[in-house]
Amino acid sequence: MNSLLPAALVAALAAPAAAQTAPATPAVNAADLQALRDEIQTLRNAYEARLQALEQRLQAAESAARAPAAVAATPSAAPATAPDTVQTASSAAPAAAANAFNPAISLILAGQYTRTSRDPEGYRIAGFGLPPDAEAGPGPRGLNLGESELRFSASIDPWLRGAAALALHPDNEFSVEEAFVETTALGRGFTLRAGRFFSNVGYLNPQHAHTWDFVDNPLPYQALLGTQLGDDGLQLRWIAPTDQLLELSAEVGRGAGFPGGDSAGNGAGLRTFSVHTGGDIGDSHSWRAGVSVLQARASGQELIGLAADDTSTFFTGRTRVWIADAVWKWAPEGNATRTHFKLQGEVLQARRSGTLALEDGSGGDYRATQSGWYVQGVYQFMPRWRVGLRTERLDAGTPHDPAGLVAGSGFKPRKHALMLEFNPSEFSRVRLQLAQDRAREGAADRQFFIQYQMSLGAHGAHAY
Template sequence: MADTPSDISALRQEIEAMRAAYEARLQALEQRLKVAEGATSQAPKPEAAVAQPPASVAATVPATSGGGANSFNPSMSLILSGLYTRTSLDPASYAITGFQLPADAEVGPGTRGLSLAESELGFSANVDPWLHGAANISLHADNTVSVEEAYVQTTSLGNGVSLKAGRFFSGIGYLNPQHSHTWDFTDNPLAYQALLGTQYGDDGVQLSWLAPTDRYIEISAELGRGRSFPGSDTGRNGAGMTALSAHTGGDIGDSHNWRAGLSVLNAKATDQALNATSAAGSLVNNAFSGSTRVWVVDGVWKWAPDGNASHTNFKLQGEYLRSTRDGSLVYDVGNSNSTGAYRAVQSGWYVQGVYQFMPNWRIGLRTERLNPGTPDYGINALSLMGSGYQPRKNSLMLDYNPSEFSRVRLQFAQDRSREGRPDNQIFLQYQMSLGAHGAHSY
């Protein structure tokens, strides 16, 4: 039977729809190629060409994947992580002497024994020729799920400008934007734990600019809800967090490159519940209302002979964080309930080096220290008088990376966060990457 005019019309519509979909897909691929070419010409040498070991977990998508990240829409990845922890002190009583933190702050070594560490499920894809979307879902050991990141980002504003909106890790410092499976040690440094609650993420917008120069220069500005420590979710209409950061870097010959940056984070808090230790040594619950400003200075230097990191390489990095909190503090909310002025200037730093001494094997050393300063507690000074103790920690790690998709790490640490109570810690960790996973940042 011959096709009717209506059938022919329907076929034409289907063909037009297929043609439109194909053209949109082609435009998206062309745009991604332009963005990649622009980033290659403006940024420092890529990670694989410098001192980042090729064995970083899931650093690239294997060439044999038959399409890699474009095989699915969206591309999907899963990071599996497990951990054995042995400590000489009970992690349940963990505290950082001289620093007040929320009860739910993710600090310390975690639980003893065998545990499923944080696993991460990731999705990413181009929405259209102008937008890219990504989401990272954290699967926690206590069977809870949280949205770590979920954002859209522009791809074609031009002139090195990019806009990101949603939930994401702030671009301050060096370690803060990085996911935990990319860290060179099992845990984040004490300075991040005490002053940023381990890692600062928020709901907001970020505007960044990559300068069209031979030297890498990137500047970014952020506005956020301010829901994370050192801020708190106050329900205001305006922004509860602002952040600025600037980074620059480049190559020195064929074997060296570097990056350095300066960042500042401003956050507001209202009735922020904090755990503290009184002058008598008892645990008390306080409430802080006011503002916090955190400065971060970061630097990274990488070496690989003639730019070839496959056999041996070295990375040296360090950061200095300085926090100023100014406002009022309610001491011992459930009992004394005494309100007074509060101002604290506290700081911390770490320096670490990681050396790949042969293919697939790395060794690293990290040393770090905190300075609690001399907080002004106003009328509550006698109740919260501190000893001036400066927490510190040293860590040694050895990891083996059979491929870019797997890692086994052994780490020893002596944690002196609790005054007069050193904690000897041992960690045995595995990390495995399944599915498509993009290259990590510098």
């Protein structure tokens, strides 16, 4: 190989000169020839040095692969280097190879100050029933820890990768948000995921809380999806091999969370299907739009907020939710570092059909069509500074309730929010948010938030 390199380089350098030879071309002097020889020698030395470095890395990787067997054979052997010993260049490669088996770890530290004009303990969304443990509303007043997130992710082998996201909530509860494995080599645009994950329906639902543009999710998500839909199950995604984005997604799950009620037994209590498409318009604009549908089953699901005086009602039946989402982004010449704008909106409609009963078993048929929407815009007007405005509205509809359990008044919950955000770097954020919340009848709840989020460790790129 080494003998062919000089010849190839000389041929490559000589070909253009030969092609451009003309009778008037002056003779090459001795200094020019020596300069060419020196340049060829420099390239040869660099190439040989690169080959030697690659051979050393290969040998180091092979040694690291054999190391576990050697350690098992001599369990009393001392480590090659002490933890605080500075390693040489030759020992750094095996250490790096061993570290390749460690997962990427990231930690999102979050906290906020909350001030409200109405007591958040009595927060309800008028006309909408939610489970007692639903995370709706502004949360506790005063200083509190936000939803901090610890995430692990790594490639398992050439065919699979795994990830887990663990959440620490303000009330000191600990939960598993996501824990799944997914394929990396199915080919033909397919990806299969198994475990616990946020559903791919809509636009906001698959996103973790620290990627939201506002402190909280909009009212339609809180009222119709219990803030965010996550479940244990299987997900199959397909991205078409086309210039324009076309993604199809189908999921089956246990259906344990709202709007489901863990009634599946051996079957699937939740099924979803989504289609999204998008693309670029010139150099400065991009967009994405889609439609999603989910169907969930519930058996004796306890709901608070439908009957008067917060009396619990129990729903048995099916819920089907349709979601239409659209996002448009603008950045001058595709460069979003200085200024950019994002406009997004979603429309949700839920149809519930089954029976509704009180704790004593009295009740009857129940059908309802409920809907909601939100629109928000976020503008980065200078580096590190963003401002956003969001408006949202709900409609509980007129339920079919012959037993008269639902205490409907025709009130339509609504909310407006304004936020200002400063990002000292891509790893830190401080956000102020003002909101006028009319989810409950009566006086508006004037809300004020100060939120911080800090990212530690390796963290993957966010979705579009």
